[in-house]
Amino acid sequence: MLFNSLDFAVFLPIVFLTYWILLNRNLQIQNLFLLIASYFFYGWWDIRFLGLIVWSSLVDYWIGISLSRVTKPQYRKLLLSLSLLMNIGLLGFFKYFNFFIESFAQAYSLFGAQINLSRLDIILPVGISFYTFQTLSYTIDVYRKKLTPTKDIVAFFAFVSFFPQLVAGPIERATNLLPQFFKKRRFNYTTATDGCKQILWGLAKKVIIADQCARYANDIFNNHDQYSGSTLVVGAFFFTFQIYGDFSGYSDIAIGTAKLFGFNLKINFATPYFSRDIAEFWRRWHISLSTWFRDYLYIPLGGSRVGKWLNVRNVFIVFIVSGFWHGANWTFVIWGTFNAILFLPLLLSNRNRSNLDTVASGRFIPHIKEVFQIFITFLLTMVAWIFFRADNLSHAVSYISKIFSSSIIVLPEIRPFNMFLYLLFFILFEWIGREREHVLNHRFFNSYNWFKYPLYFILMALILIHSNGTPEEFIYFQF
Structure with a gap:
């Protein structure tokens, strides 16, 4: 049963009401x-x-x-x-x-x-x-x-x-x-309403961001030989937000739904695209899997308590196994290895734990250095996602090779204004709520009734507008 389906929209209220009214x-x-x-x-x-x-x-x-x-x-x-x-x-x-x-x-x-x-x-x-x-x-x-x-x-x-x-x-x-x-x-109204807000934000991530980005990303990846290098950059850019909106959207819906029944699940994403280096990205992306591998694979292998080169070995093992966990394809192994390579300079220079706080904590405007760090980390992550999305290694190599061709300087054939506008607002909302469990939990979106209720209505309207008869599956169902 899909979270974004009519079936679930019927299932959840029935289970919720039975759970609290009849069985409490x-x-x-x-x-x-x-x-x-x-x-x-x-x-x-x-x-x-x-x-x-x-x-x-x-x-x-x-x-x-x-x-x-x-x-x-x-x-x-x-x-x-x-x-x-x-x-x-x-x-x-x-x-x-x-x-x-x-x-x-x-x-x-x-x-x-x-x-x-x-x-x-x-x-x-x-x-x-x-x-x-x-x-x-x-x-x-x-x-x-x-x-x-x-x-x-x-x-x-x-x-x-x-x-x-x-x-x-x-x-x-x-x-x-x-x-x-x-x-x-015991039923807690505040917790339940917060759960509903998190479900709403998760659905918005999935339907408004991920599914709409997927329309363009799938077309570009599936027909990459017909497009210019600049268009392939657009495709990689859209997939980067597709997989984040899709997977973190699922996690938000899951966590929000659990709150409706009085359960507290661990946070799984913490605005990873605002990371200042790859190490910080992996502390913020799919946290439940990263910490699982840390506690049940990395530390038993010796973690960082061993010598430097054994530590490097342990890091590569964790990244490669993490890649292989995602699927039976060499593209996932290369994706994991590529991330390990990106992580290696930080490890060797002892800077892999330099950014443990949230970027621009307590400030709205980041420093120029932070903007540059976020931009570079995002670009490296976007390149890594190409391997993740590609059908096979030859597809990934062909895709990346065309990006670094002379056609990268031409105007992209696909440049949907509405999608870029959605992403602009999405990035702004995520930035505002980066120190909260989810965006709609931030006081900026909660303090004023004249603002928050129209915002909820707009999000629900956009979800309905962009939903179709057949709900799109979540990417991580295949993993």
Whole structure:
């Protein structure tokens, strides 16, 4: 079920009213209802894959309890290995089986021989990368004794399948989300209205920004050989905002929806395009995934506590694995590697933690140096997104090569004034709200009724105007 669909517009109020009006007296019944609603939400797409979530939940629930009963280190490691093998094995089969088969056949052909290996007609279950990492975080934290395993199977299953963030995150840690299923939840009007505002802003990001940018980005990327280098820059520019509006829009809707039910999810995006270097960008982009890799891969590898070159190795491993997590294509591996290369000078010069605060904090106007840093970081990020968006490596190389041709100095063939105007207002709004959880939470958009209510109306009107009969899927559904 898509957040931007009529189905969800009917589903959410029904679940919300039932949850608070009919079931507000019993916490266990509320949890059970959320579990049923979450399975219905996911099964609306393809009921066959509900079995994967149930199986993954059941295995990690049992392993968590078993870890609390076993004291011998070798048996605890065996249980953890079983969880890793099961979860990563399922993820690897559905997401990477065909990729490895094709890559093996191509590598074999380099030796002058041909091997025929059949692809399997595998459908990638929506959200499998997200809920797999969520259950793994539970098992690993229980193994590390940072979390006491739960015996409440309903609460645990509801934690794994919580519908607001089930399909595309944020990837919640058990230490944050699971305890919330055991606390009495009371309806809070202020929190609920803030959630509605965040949902509205997320829908605006998706429908007004991402979907409209996608119209031009898809045309330019799919027909890049027919356009000038300057037009390809426009295409990369639009895709840069498409993927941000699409993914951060989903996260805003997820976080806002969770607030309606009394849950607090972690922030997943913090205006990353206002970053002053690549390190800051990755602290602000897809935060739940970046911190997951930091805590469960980078630090176990030794993190920054090892020597400089081992630290460099660890950084490259994290970036490459992060790229591969996004999809079974060499373009994602190159995208991750490219970001690691951009990160390397900061690491070697010990400047990777130079910009920990928000740019121009307490000021509206940034310094010239900050503007220059943001511009350079944005350009580098935009180049990296070309690899992410390209169909394959040859497509990416061809696209970038044409950008750096003489045709870059001509006027772009595609220059939609309305889209640039939308982006101008969008960037301005994001800048104003850069120190808040979401834009509409800023006092500038809340203090005056004569301003905020017309703004809400305009956003809703634009969402309706730009919506079509068939809602567009979110980009990260494929990951």
